[in-house]
Each structure stands twice: as C-alpha cells, then as structure tokens.
Amino acid sequence: xxxxxxxxxxxxxxxxxxxxxxxxxxxxxxxxxxxxxxxxxxxxxxxxxxxxxxxxxxxxxxxxxxxxxxxxxxxxxxxxxxxxxxxxxxxxxxxxxxxxxxxxxxxxxxxxxxxxxxxxxxxxxxxxxxxxxxxxxxxxxxxxxxxxxxxxxxxxxxxxxxxxxxxxxxxxxxxxxxxxxxxxxxxxxxxxxxxxxxxxxxxxxxxxxxxxxxxxxxxxxxxxxxxxxxxxxxxxxxxxxxxxxxxxxxxxxxxxxxxxxxxxxxxxxxxxxxxxxxxxxxxxxxxxxxxxxxxxxxxxxxxxxxxxxxxxxxxxxxxxxxxxxxxxxxxxxxxxxxxxxxxxxxxxxxxxxxxxxxxxxxxxxxxxxxxxxxxxxxxxxxxxxxxxxxxxxxxxxxxxxxxxxxxxxxxxxxxxxxxxxxxxxxxxxxxxxxxxxxxxxxxxxxxxxxxxxxxxxxxxxxxxxxxxxxxxxxxxxxxxxxxxxxxxxxxxxxxxxxxxxxx
Amino acid sequence: xxxxxxxxxxxxxxxxxxxxxxxxxxxxxxxxxxxxxxxxxxxxxxxxxxxxxxxxxxxxxxxxxxxxxxxxxxxxxxxxxxxxxxxxxxxxxxxxxxxxxxxxxxxxxxxxxxxxxxxxxxxxxxxxxxxxxxxxxxxxxxxxxxxxxxxxxxxxxxxxxxxxxxxxxxxxxx
Numbered sequence: 001x002x003x004x005x006x007x008x009x010x011x012x013x014x015x016x017x018x019x020x021x022x023x024x025x026x027x028x029x030x031x032x033x034x035x036x037x038x039x040x041x042x043x044x045x046x047x048x049x050x051x052x053x054x055x056x057x058x059x060x061x062x063x064x065x066x067x068x069x070x071x072x073x074x075x076x077x078x079x080x081x082x083x084x085x086x087x088x089x090x091x092x093x094x095x096x097x098x099x100x101x102x103x104x105x106x107x108x109x110x111x112x113x114x115x116x117x118x119x120x121x122x123x124x125x126x127x128x129x130x131x132x133x134x135x136x137x138x139x140x141x142x143x144x145x146x147x148x149x150x151x152x153x154x155x156x157x158x159x160x161x162x163x164x165x166x167x168x169x170x171x172x173x174x175x176x177x178x179x180x181x182x183x184x185x186x187x188x189x190x191x192x193x194x195x196x197x198x199x200x201x202x203x204x205x206x207x208x209x210x211x212x213x214x215x216x217x218x219x220x221x222x223x224x225x226x227x228x229x230x231x232x233x234x235x236x237x238x239x240x241x242x243x244x245x246x247x248x249x250x251x252x253x254x255x256x257x258x259x260x261x262x263x264x265x266x267x268x269x270x271x272x273x274x275x276x277x278x279x280x281x282x283x284x285x286x287x288x289x290x291x292x293x294x295x296x297x298x299x300x301x302x303x304x305x306x307x308x309x310x311x312x313x314x315x316x317x318x319x320x321x322x323x324x325x326x327x328x329x330x331x332x333x334x335x336x337x338x339x340x341x342x343x344x345x346x347x348x349x350x351x352x353x354x355x356x357x358x359x360x361x362x363x364x365x366x367x368x369x370x371x372x373x374x375x376x377x378x379x380x381x382x383x384x385x386x387x388x389x390x391x392x393x394x395x396x397x398x399x400x401x402x403x404x405x406x407x408x409x410x411x412x413x414x415x416x417x418x419x420x421x422x423x424x425x426x427x428x429x430x431x432x433x434x435x436x437x438x439x440x441x442x443x444x445x446x447x448x449x450x451x452x453x454x455x456x457x458x459x460x461x462x463x464x465x466x467x468x469x470x471x472x473x474x475x476x477x478x479x480x481x482x483x484x485x486x487x488x489x490x491x492x493x494x495x496x497x498x499x500x501x502x503x
Numbered sequence: 504x505x506x507x508x509x510x511x512x513x514x515x516x517x518x519x520x521x522x523x524x525x526x527x528x529x530x531x532x533x534x535x536x537x538x539x540x541x542x543x544x545x546x547x548x549x550x551x552x553x554x555x556x557x558x559x560x561x562x563x564x565x566x567x568x569x570x571x572x573x574x575x576x577x578x579x580x581x582x583x584x585x586x587x588x589x590x591x592x593x594x595x596x597x598x599x600x601x602x603x604x605x606x607x608x609x610x611x612x613x614x615x616x617x618x619x620x621x622x623x624x625x626x627x628x629x630x631x632x633x634x635x636x637x638x639x640x641x642x643x644x645x646x647x648x649x650x651x652x653x654x655x656x657x658x659x660x661x662x663x664x665x666x667x668x669x670x671x672x673x674x675x676x677x
Contacts, residue, residue, distance in 0.1 A: 167630075236627045297613040298622060 004050060009064050009080045009131050012048045012090065016040060016097070017124035020117045030112040034105055037116035041098040044123065048094040051087055057484055062133065062196075063087075070137070076193055079134040084485025085266060085336065086130040088478055089259055092343045093130070095463070096255045097123045100248035102460035103351045107247060107358050108156060115156055119248060122148040126256050130263060135183045136193040139176070142224075145257060146172055149249060157244040164237075164244035171237040175227035182220030185213060186272075195271070202272055203492065218276035221268050222284075228261030231284075231321060232291035235314045239302075242310035243363070247354025250306065254313050255347035259339045262320045266335070266489065270324065274492035281325040285408070288325070289418050291318030296425030300432065305356070305363040308433050309349045312389065315422055316342045322419055323404035327493045331407020332486040333479055338400030340478065341388070341471060345397055348385040348464035352378070355457055359450050365436050369443030374450045379438045381453070381461050386434050388468040390427045396471035399479075 004011075019040030026033060055063060062081030070078040082090065100119060108115045125148065128141030146169055154165030187193055189208060190201050201207050227234045238258075242250050270277050295314030302308045316338060323335030355378065356371075357363060372379040384395075391397035401423055409416025442448050453461070471478065569577050581588045590596065647658060 171630075233621075233626050236622060236630065294617060294621075297609070298618045301610055301614040301618055 005054070005064050006066060008047070008050055009066055009082060012044060012051070012094065013080070013124055013127045013131060015044050015047065016120040020120035023113060023117050023120065028113055033113050033116055034101065037120060038098060038101045040120060041101050041123065045094040045098055048091055051082060051090065052481065055087060055481060057481060060488060074187065075191060076136045077134045078137060079194055080131045081133045082131060084481040085489065086263065087481060088336070088340050089130045089263055090127055092340055093123060093126050093256045096251055096343065096347050099347070099351065099460045099463060100251050102456060103251070103354055104246065104248045105456055107354065111155065118148040118152050122252060126260070129260050133195045134193045135186065135195060135198070139180060139183055142176060142260065145260070149253065149257065152249040153241055153245045156246040156249070159244050161244045164240040167237045168241040171227050171234070176224040178220040179224035182217040185217060199271055214273055214276050218269060218273040218280065221264065225261040225264040225269065229258055229317045229321060230314065231287050232294055232314065235291070238314060239307050239310040243304060243306045247350060250350040250354070251347045254350060255343040258313060258317055259343065262317065262324065262335065262339055265321065266324055270489055277325065278327065278493065281327070284325045285322055285415055288318045288321035289415060291315065292322070292419055292422035293425065296422055296429060300425070300429040303365055305353050305365055305433065305437070308429060309346060309353060312426065312429065313342070313346055315426060319401055319404045319419065319422065322408050322415065326407040326411040327490065328407035328410045329486060329490060330403045330410065332490065333482055334400045334403025334407055336482045336486065337475060337478065338404060341396035341400045344464055344467045344471065345385055345389040348461065348468070349389060351460060351464065352382050352385060355453065365433060367444060368437040368447070370439065370441045371447060371450065372438040373442055374448055375452045377452045381465060382438065383434065384465050385468065386430045388472070390430050391423050394472045396468045398472060399475040
C-alpha cells in the first residue's frame with residue numbers, strides 16, 4: 001500500500017481545477033499563461049501515470065477508493081474509484097489535454113487566459129465523470145463538462161458558433177434531465193446515491209417497485225448517454241458543434257466527451273440494469289448499425305473536412321455501442337479499445353484539420369488539393385493518422401474494430417457482417433478525402449506557399465502518432481487491464497443467461 | 504528515384520542467379536521441395552525460361568519499333584482498329600460502368616436522401632421546428648402581459664370564472 005493511494009484520484013482530478021484557479025491570479029501575459037497551462041496539464045498527465053503503474057490486475061473491484069461524506073442530507077458522498085474500464089479513459093483525458101494546450105498555442109489570440117481556464121476546468125470535470133462512484137457526484141461532473149465546452153464553442157469558435165453552442169447545450173442538457181429523474185428515483189427507494197450500494201440493492205432485489213420502474217430507469221440513463229455518444233438519430237448536434245468549435249474543443253469533444261456516453265452505458269446501464277440491457281439490446285444494436293453505415297455514408301459526401309471527421313465519429317462510436325450490447329467478452333474488450341483508439345486517432349485528425357485551418361482559414365475540401373507538394377511532413381502525419389482511423393492492421397483502429405466485430409458476430413452473425421461493411425466505408429470516406437486534399441497537382445496557386453509543420457505542431461502530433469502505433473502493435477498492454485474489468489462487468493449477464501436457460 | 508530503380512533493374516537482370524533454393528525450406532520442409540523439384544522436370548524448366556525471356560525480348564522489340572523507329576505507327580494502328588481500339592483504351596469502360604452503377608448512386612443518394620433529406624430535412628428540422636414552436640407559443644402567451652389594467656382585470660375575471668366552473672363541475676360530478 002502506497003501513501004499516495006488514498007489521495008491520487010483527488011489529485012489527478014483537481015490539479016487542473018487548482019491550476020485554473022491559479023491562472024486567474026496570473027497577469028495577462030499570454031506567453032506565461034500558455035506555459036503555465038502546459039505545465040499544469042503535463043503535471044496531471046505525469047501524476048495519472050501512477051494509476052496504471054500501481055494497478056493490481058488481480059484485485060477485483062475498485063482501486064484507490066476514496067469515500068467520504070460530502071452532504072449529510074441528502075446522503076451524498078464524495079466517492080471516487082477506478083477500475084480497468086475507467087483507468088484508460090482517465091489516461092486518455094490527461095494525455096490529450098497537453099496536446100490541446102500545444103495546438104491552441106497560436107490559434108487563440110484573444111481572451112487567452114479564459115480559454116486555458118476553461119480547458120483546465122473541462123479536464124477536471126471529464127476526469128471526474130470517469131472516477132465518480134456516487135451517482136450525484138457523477139451527475140455533478142457530467143453537467144459541469146457542459147458549461148466550459150459550450151463556452152469554448154460559443155466564444156472561441158467560428159461561423160455559426162452561438163447556434164452550435166446552444167444546440168450542443170440543449171441536446172445534452174435535455175437528455176440528462178431524464179438521467180437525473182432516474183437518479184432521484186433510485187435515491188428515493190434506496191436512500192443512497194452510492195453506485196456500489198445501489199448495485200448490490202438491485203441485484204439482491206431489495207429495491208421496492210424496481211421491477212415496474214426498471215424499464216423506465218434504463219431508458220432514463222440510456223437517453224442521456226445515447227445523445228452524448230451520439231447514437232443515431234440523436235447525432236445532429238455533433239457535426240455542428242465540431243465544425244464551429246476551436247481545435248482544442250473538437251479534440252476533447254471527440255476524444256473524450258463522446259466516450260462519457262459509452263462509458264455511462266457500460267458502467268450504469270449494464271451495471272445497474274442487466275436484464276433491461278439484454279431485453280433492449282436488439283433495437284440498440286440496430287441503431288448502432290444504422291449509425292455505423294449512415295454515419296459513414298453521410299461522412300463520405302461532406303464538403304467540409306471537419307464534418308467528414310465529425311460524421312466518422314458517429315460511425316466509429318456505433319462500433320462501440322455495438323460491442324457493448326453484444327454482451328460478449330470480445331465485444332466489450334473491443335468497445336473499450338475502440339474508445340481509446342478513436343480518442344487518439346480522431347483527436348489527431350482534428351489537430352491536423354486545425355493546423356490547416358490556421359493557414360487557410362477554411363475547412364472546405366475544394367479549396368485544398370495537391371497539398372502533399374508544399375507540405376510533405378504534414379501529409380505524412382495526416383496519412384498515418386488517417387490509416388489509424390481507417391483501421392489498418394498494426395495501427396490502433398484495427399484491434400478494437402476487429403474485437404467488436406468478433407463479438408457482434410458471436411451475438412448474431414448478421415450484425416457482424418453489417419458492421420464489417422463499416423470498415424470498408426471508413427476506408428472510402430477517409431482515403432477519398434485524403435486523395436482530394438493531398439494528391440495530384442496543386443489546384444489553387446496560393447496553396448504553393450503554405451508552410452509545413454513547425455516544431456511546436458510536430459511536438460503536439462508525435463505523441464498521437466506514437467500512441468497510434470504502440471496501441472496497434474502491443475494492444476495487450478491495454479487489454480490486460482481492460483479484460484478482467486470487462487469480465488466482472490459481464491458476470492450478471494452470465495447469470496441472466498443461466499436464468500433463461502433454467503426456465 | 505533513380506537509385507532504387509537501378510538496384511531493381513540490376514536485381515531483375517541477375518537476381519535469378521542468386522541461390523535461394525533453400526529459402527523456403529523452414530516453411531515447406533525438405534520433402535515437399537524435393538517432390539516439387541521432381542515433378543517439374545529439368546527440360547520443362549529450361550523451355551519456360553527461354554519462352555519468358557523471348558516474350559520479354561519481343562516486348563522490347565515492339566516498343567522500340569512503335570515508339571522509337573516508326574513513331575507514326577501507333578496512331579495508324581489505332582485509326583485502323585476504330586471502336587475496338589477505343590474500348591480497349593478505355594479499359595472496356597469498366598471504370599465508367601462502375602462509377603455509373605455504384606459510385607454515382609451512392610454519392611448522390613447519400614447527399615440527397617441521407618444528408619439533406621434525413622439529417623437536415625427530418626432530424627434537424629424536427630429539432631429546429633420544436634424551438635420555433637416554443638418561441639411562437641411563448642410569443643402568443645407574452646401578449647397576455649400587456650400592461651393594460653383593464654385587460655388584467657379581464658384575465659382575473661376569466662380565471663375566476665374558470666375556477667368557479669371547475670368547482671361547479673366537481674360538485675355535479677360528485
């Protein structure tokens with residue numbers, strides 16, 4: 001037992017927020033503010049490396065738990081804990097935030113201080129979502145991600161930024177009200193917001209009226225998460241939010257915030273309502289399949305680079321939902337891995353799109369063309385990240401998609417077959433976009449003078465590229481920790497199956 | 504690019520002399536290689552060698568004839584063959600057929616039906632219309648608050664009438 005064990009989760013969660021507080025006191029010298037934000041985000045990342053380093057794979061349940069009374073009445077606890085499911089999502093967050101600081105170095109000129117304060121507050125809220133084990137605390141962090149993100153889009157975005165920010169806010173806000181209602185019902189019946197307590201109460205059948213309410217509770221949680229994922233047909237806020245958001249906002253939105261939805265499904269829908277999850281799985285999987293194919297087809301015809309990437313997220317997150325509701329070990333392992341791989345690859349794609357925007361002030365594909373000639377290094381980085389996103393073997397996209405498809409196939413072959421077409425579609429839209437942007441002759445003469453990547457931009461991109469390769473070559477480093485946690489999450493499903501067989 | 508090409512050219516000329524017979528032994532084992540060697544007799548191997556070199560030589564000769572010696576010859580051949588030449592030159596129009604059959608319907612269908620139709624026309628429109636509807640409803644309700652005392656008195660009277668009517672109705676129902 002290490003001294004840090006009891007405080008590490010609080011440190012990782014709140015150091016960015018403390019940094020944001022300190023940032024308020026620093027005078028408005030933009031350079032100092034950027035450096036300070038970078039140091040804080042790097043410090044958080046380094047601290048978060050403690051989590052996998054001292055993680056005991058054999059230990060069942062939550063690690064580094066903190067559980068203290070926060071409010072006496074109502075009975076709210078500051079209960080944080082980490083398992084193999086949340087571990088890598090926390091690391092993904094702390095990994096992407098320093099890259100976001102680097103990529104925003106020059107593109108943000110005005111209200112620099114407020115920008116980095118919002119970014120750090122957002123980091124705290126996102127980490128909190130993955131660590132909170134008290135449902136009220138979870139809801140608190142869940143909603144507090146909305147405010148900094150809506151401000152990032154609305155203040156620092158471009159084009160119809162207010163429209164996009166309001167749309168983003170309303171979609172996710174309205175949906176999470178249903179989750180709040182479900183939370184309050186559970187509290188009213190169990191007298192506790194604690195995840196583990198409620199889970200035990202439900203599994204031992206000690207919650208009065210649960211049988212009748214469960215389908216609605218399941219839907220309450222599910223709607224909140226499905227909008228966040230986003231699952232077809234609740235996805236239309238995503239392309240708008242992405243196109244207008246500043247680069248760092250897009251990276252964190254696609255890289256981390258979408259995974260809050262799939263994480264929620266895995267933790268709460270499957271964890272609290274196994275029987276409802278199973279009975280609702282068919283239509284959810286069909287929506288996920290529609291999302292995979294529909295998202296890919298719409299991505300293919302977008303004239304705007306960021307919209308291509310945004311719709312590709314709809315498609316890729318469809319894979320995650322498909323894997324989760326296959327209730328197979330492979331499917332859930334794959335879903336977890338796609339979450340991480342998509343965070344790295346799509347984060348990289350948005351950074352690359354942002355770099356181009358700084359030079360051209362547009363995302364329209366028709367204004368590009370032949371860019372590999374003036375920007376060879378940029379084109380190389382872009383190709384690696386595109387191939388990672390497409391799911392080329394030895395890069396990170398392949399492992400997760402393969403596992404998800406294996407799981408879906410086990411569940412029902414036609415799901416696996418339809419899902420597998422998604423892999424082909426993703427090659428279609430991403431490689432076609434790559435061809436139109438980079439290959440051939442330079443179609444607009446002004447593009448001849450575009451400068452290639454500078455050292456800072458390369459510094460922001462290298463970690464993403466290295467992560468994409470390492471995750472593709474050695475996925476077991478990640479899966480070894482994911483696997484036991486997923487197996488634990490699947491235990492109730494084995495019981496449900498045996499119940500069905502027993503009848 | 505000349506450097507790599509030179510290496511490849513050199514290898515394609517003399518690569519055959521590199522002794523690689525034992526290269527695949529770890530995979531196929533000795534027995535199968537020996538068996539394969541027995542079936543393909545030595546004379547057949549020699550014949551095939553000469554045929555392939557001959558075909559390559561013929562190709563080089565034809566290229567020299569058509570594109571170096573008589574440069575007008577390719578055009579004449581093309582003219583004399585007519586539509587057959589056109590078909591072959593366009594690779595039997597496979598690309599065009601594919602584009603018309605698959606690419607165009609897919610791209611246009613995705614644009615017109617899925618993106619503009621479903622995404623913008625149905626889902627987004629429903630969301631935006633609900634916002635517009637809420638605004639219209641609120642706008643209508645807003646006019647109740649006119650600042651006009653007589654109209655307020657009217658609203659109070661109307662409210663009172665509704666309450667009385669409700670109480671009477673409840674009494675009758677009981």
